[in-house]
Amino acid sequence: MLQIKPILSMLLRSKSSPLLLLLQIILSVAIVANASFIIHERLALMDRDSGVVEQEVFDFTMYSFDPSVDLVQQQHKDLQLIRDLPGVKSATFSSMTPLSGGGWSSSFTIGTSEEDERSAPNSAMYYGDEQMVDTLGVKLIEGRNLRPEEILPTFTDSGVKGIVSKAFADQAFPDESAVGKVIYNGNLGEEAIEIIGVVERLQGAWVNSDNLEYSVIIGVELTNAFMRYLVRAEEGTFTRLKEQIPEVLHKDQKNRVIQNFTTLTEHRTSVYRDHELMASVLSLMVVLLLLITSLGLTGMVMFNIERRTKQIGTRRALGATKRDVVSLFLVENYIICLVGGVVGGLLAIALGQQLMQHYDLPQLEWQYPLATIVGLVIVTTLAVVFPATKAAKISPAIATRSV
Amino acid sequence: MFFYYLDLACRSIKKTPFLSVLMVLAISIGIGITITTLNIYKMASVNPAGERSDKLFAVQLWSQGEDSWDEFNPQITYQDSFNLRRGDIPVRQTPMFRTGGAIQTDNPDLAPILEGVRVTDSDFFSLFSVPFLYGQAWDKSVDQQAKYEVVINADLNQQLFGGENSVGRTLYINRKPYKVVGVVDHWSPKPKYYDVNNGAFNDSEQVFVPFSLTPIEEYQSWGNNQGWKHEDTRTVAAKIVSEQHWLQYWVELKDQHDVELYTAWVRSYIEQQQAPGRFNSPNADVQIMDVADWLIENQVVAEDNKVLVGLSALFLVVCLVNMLGLLLAKFLKRAPEVGVRRAIGASRAQIFSQHMVEVGLIGFCGGIIGLLWAWGALSLLAAKFELEQALTSLDMSMWLVAPTIAISAALVAGIYPAWRVCSTNPSIYLKSQ
Numbered sequence: 001m002l003q004i005k006p007i008l009s010m011l012l013r014s015k016s017s018p019l020l021l022l023l024q025i026i027l028s029v030a031i032v033a034n035a036s037f038i039i040h041e042r043l044a045l046m047d048r049d050s051g052v053v054e055q056e057v058f059d060f061t062m063y064s065f066d067p068s069v070d071l072v073q074q075q076h077k078d079l080q081l082i083r084d085l086p087g088v089k090s091a092t093f094s095s096m097t098p099l100s101g102g103g104w105s106s107s108f109t110i111g112t113s114e115e116d117e118r119s120a121p122n123s124a125m126y127y128g129d130e131q132m133v134d135t136l137g138v139k140l141i142e143g144r145n146l147r148p149e150e151i152l153p154t155f156t157d158s159g160v161k162g163i164v165s166k167a168f169a170d171q172a173f174p175d176e177s178a179v180g181k182v183i184y185n186g187n188l189g190e191e192a193i194e195i196i197g198v199v200e201r202l203q204g205a206w207v208n209s210d211n212l213e214y215s216v217i218i219g220v221e222l223t224n225a226f227m228r229y230l231v232r233a234e235e236g237t238f239t240r241l242k243e244q245i246p247e248v249l250h251k252d253q254k255n256r257v258i259q260n261f262t263t264l265t266e267h268r269t270s271v272y273r274d275h276e277l278m279a280s281v282l283s284l285m286v287v288l289l290l291l292i293t294s295l296g297l298t299g300m301v302m303f304n305i306e307r308r309t310k311q312i313g314t315r316r317a318l319g320a321t322k323r324d325v326v327s328l329f330l331v332e333n334y335i336i337c338l339v340g341g342v343v344g345g346l347l348a349i350a351l352g353q354q355l356m357q358h359y360d361l362p363q364l365e366w367q368y369p370l371a372t373i374v375g376l377v378i379v380t381t382l383a384v385v386f387p388a389t390k391a392a393k394i395s396p397a398i399a400t401r402s403v
Numbered sequence: 404m405f406f407y408y409l410d411l412a413c414r415s416i417k418k419t420p421f422l423s424v425l426m427v428l429a430i431s432i433g434i435g436i437t438i439t440t441l442n443i444y445k446m447a448s449v450n451p452a453g454e455r456s457d458k459l460f461a462v463q464l465w466s467q468g469e470d471s472w473d474e475f476n477p478q479i480t481y482q483d484s485f486n487l488r489r490g491d492i493p494v495r496q497t498p499m500f501r502t503g504g505a506i507q508t509d510n511p512d513l514a515p516i517l518e519g520v521r522v523t524d525s526d527f528f529s530l531f532s533v534p535f536l537y538g539q540a541w542d543k544s545v546d547q548q549a550k551y552e553v554v555i556n557a558d559l560n561q562q563l564f565g566g567e568n569s570v571g572r573t574l575y576i577n578r579k580p581y582k583v584v585g586v587v588d589h590w591s592p593k594p595k596y597y598d599v600n601n602g603a604f605n606d607s608e609q610v611f612v613p614f615s616l617t618p619i620e621e622y623q624s625w626g627n628n629q630g631w632k633h634e635d636t637r638t639v640a641a642k643i644v645s646e647q648h649w650l651q652y653w654v655e656l657k658d659q660h661d662v663e664l665y666t667a668w669v670r671s672y673i674e675q676q677q678a679p680g681r682f683n684s685p686n687a688d689v690q691i692m693d694v695a696d697w698l699i700e701n702q703v704v705a706e707d708n709k710v711l712v713g714l715s716a717l718f719l720v721v722c723l724v725n726m727l728g729l730l731l732a733k734f735l736k737r738a739p740e741v742g743v744r745r746a747i748g749a750s751r752a753q754i755f756s757q758h759m760v761e762v763g764l765i766g767f768c769g770g771i772i773g774l775l776w777a778w779g780a781l782s783l784l785a786a787k788f789e790l791e792q793a794l795t796s797l798d799m800s801m802w803l804v805a806p807t808i809a810i811s812a813a814l815v816a817g818i819y820p821a822w823r824v825c826s827t828n829p830s831i832y833l834k835s836q
Binding site: 020021023024027028030031034035038063065066067186187190224225226255256257259273274276277278280281282284285288289291292293295296299300302303304306307355 | 425433515578633
């Protein structure tokens with residue numbers, strides 16, 4: 001029924017136009033497969049959960065420029081003032097904000113003696129007080145939270161308590177509970193942090209880092225001239241609070257600049273902006289490429305069919321049904337499409353390997369070329385059916401008149 | 404003859420509107436995508452130092468111990484920058500870092516403004532060719548004998564002093580009075596090549612203060628600080644004597660000879676420092692790079708951009724193959740007409756050039772429309788992703804680049820179809836007329 005042999009010989013005899021179609025399909029498959037793979041990979045990155053209740057949390061910075069102010073006392077007062085505002089659920093000072101692209105990190109030392117001394121993975125350091133866990137909204141899955149009296153005014157060699165993310169705990173202390181263990185912020189024995197709890201998930205600030213999931217909350221007070229605060233408030237109160245907080249704090253002490261109120265949602269958008277940009281541009285490219293390829297296919301097929309009107313008429317006169325004519329063109333183009341698809345798929349993998357070698361991109365997965373070929377088959381069908389049906393409608397008498 | 408062909412081309416395009424629109428669309432989209440990515444790439448990789456690019460050098464030192472970082476850090480330590488300042492080979496040189504503070508004036512109605520401040524030597528301004536609106540840099544003697552003097556950028560001058568000549572006026576940084584000695588005329592190179600580690604596309608600082616004030620005022624670093632060993636660096640006093648890397652260092656050297664002299668001089672400095680136990684790695688050395696290399700080394704152009712340019716070039720190729728097919732279809736359909744023209748005396752060369760003119764015209768239209776696509780795409784990207792203006796404004800050169808690429812690409816695609824049609828044998832077509 002599908003006369004592949006005559007179609008093949010027909011294709012082989014007409015030189016240029018099927019070849020051009022083939023070339024176009026090969027290139028399209030190679031580009032679309034790689035582009036959609038990159039898109040998928042970026043979207044997967046952006047989809048990761050930070051562990052934080054992002055819609056309720058915002059941060060701001062404060063710069064105190066009056067040297068006569070007692071920063072420690074002022075900070076206690078400030079935090080109380082913020083926490084007393086209506087709508088605020090909890091608040092803390094912090095060394096950094098998740099997903100903000102900037103912050104503190106350190107590789108902690110672990111071990112009990114020089115023999116088993118090793119480095120824990122480089123992880124984000126969240127200095128904060130007993131409200132840090134609630135402010136971020138991270139879920140404590142083991143151990144307990146920090147208590148107010150456990151927040152120390154400065155880092156000392158012992159007595160500091162901390163909470164780590166599960167990813168950190170699993171990496172630093174595989175096969176055993178991290179609670180009760182000690183990590184050192186320095187050489188062995190220096191600036192010990194006793195782990196008292198583990199949270200399910202807490203990301204750091206650098207979304208392109210392999211160590212994004214490793215975080216440590218440290219119960220040590222920070223009182224610098226330049227400070228960052230994290231606030232968790234009911235949804236919808238942000239616009240009011242960003243006016244109210246500076247007002248209340250300035251009333252208490254005016255020699256400081258309070259600014260940069262940013263929600264975590266905004267931080268997320270800006271930190272993933274490059275990835276979103278890449279994914280958008282590539283999506284646009286894929287859509288346009290498919291559009292161009294299908295338009296080109298349609299144009300070529302229309303031309304081919306028009307040129308072969310007499311042939312169609314002859315076939316019809318010799319007893320071919322309209323369906324036969326349409327399927328003839330479909331099969332012809334499927335052959336081109338599949339050959340192009342396979343070659344294009346191989347090219348896509350080769351191109352993917354080049355990209356992987358030269359740029360920091362992961363290996364292309366085989367599903368992407370395959371999906372592209374399937375997409376192309378659909379596009380081909382659409383591009384062929386319309387002109388072929390039209391051509392098959394021509395009466396054999398007209399089509400063969402001048403033969 | 405050219406205009407006659409142009410006229411023929413217009414008629415031919417009108418005769419097959421669907422195919423022609425398809426071709427123009429294909430090439431314009433290809434050009435649009437290519438120009439968009441090329442523009443972003445070009446804007447990101449522009450070398451703002453211009454012709455001084457090969458005279459300005461960033462200095463890096465391998466001062467880390469063994470078994471720590473395995474490459475040069477882009478920044479150096481305070482003690483090294485302090486010592487390098489003594490060198491007399493460079494024409495100009497300056498250490499620098501970013502700090503910040505609350506800015507106030509004598510006007511009590513003005514709320515304090517938090518601004519980034521660059522701490523640097525007087526050479527900074529001539530080294531990077533900073534233009535002055537009023538006044539000038541502080542005197543060279545201030546680099547040794549610290550004085551509370553400040554240079555501000557025009558935007559801040561507008562904000563603080565209403566844009567008037569503010570030289571001689573006083574402003575307060577963290578409540579300390581500084582005398583304004585100069586106002587910079589809107590200067591903000593993109594990329595910010597003198598400090599690419601702390602936001603390569605950020606605006607320049609609005610305030611510049613003398614480096615010699617650092618130990619007195621204990622400016623906090625507002626940039627990246629990297630240490631390779633555990634040290635207490637919580638106070639500026641401790642940081643100044645530490646091994647932390649947090650300053651940028653630039654020198655201006657007038658020729659290759661001086662580059663070698665300077666490198667040798669820094670190496671001898673490294674040897675001196677090895678006596679008290681610093682620079683104890685076997686790799687201890689100096690590396691100096693001019694602006695162009697510096698931008699590449701610090702990957703100011705994101706890899707994503709390169710991938711995009713590559714993919715869009717391939718995209719353009721697809722568009723061309725597409726166009727080639729369509730042109731072939733269109734021209735061959737016209738073979739009978741060409742047969743008649745050939746029979747009444749047109750040479751092959753004439754037929755060929757007639758068709759090439761038509762292809763060129765299609766390419767030109769595609770190029771112009773492609774530019775419009777690119778302009779639209781760039782504005783859309785700028786609005787949606789709040790990209791820096793510097794990256795998304797359509798570069799003037801693109802007005803030339805786009806039609807050139809479009810026409811030459813179209814001509815390349817047109818060669819085969821035009822050759823096919825001019826090599827047809829007229830007798831075949833004449834027979835069936």
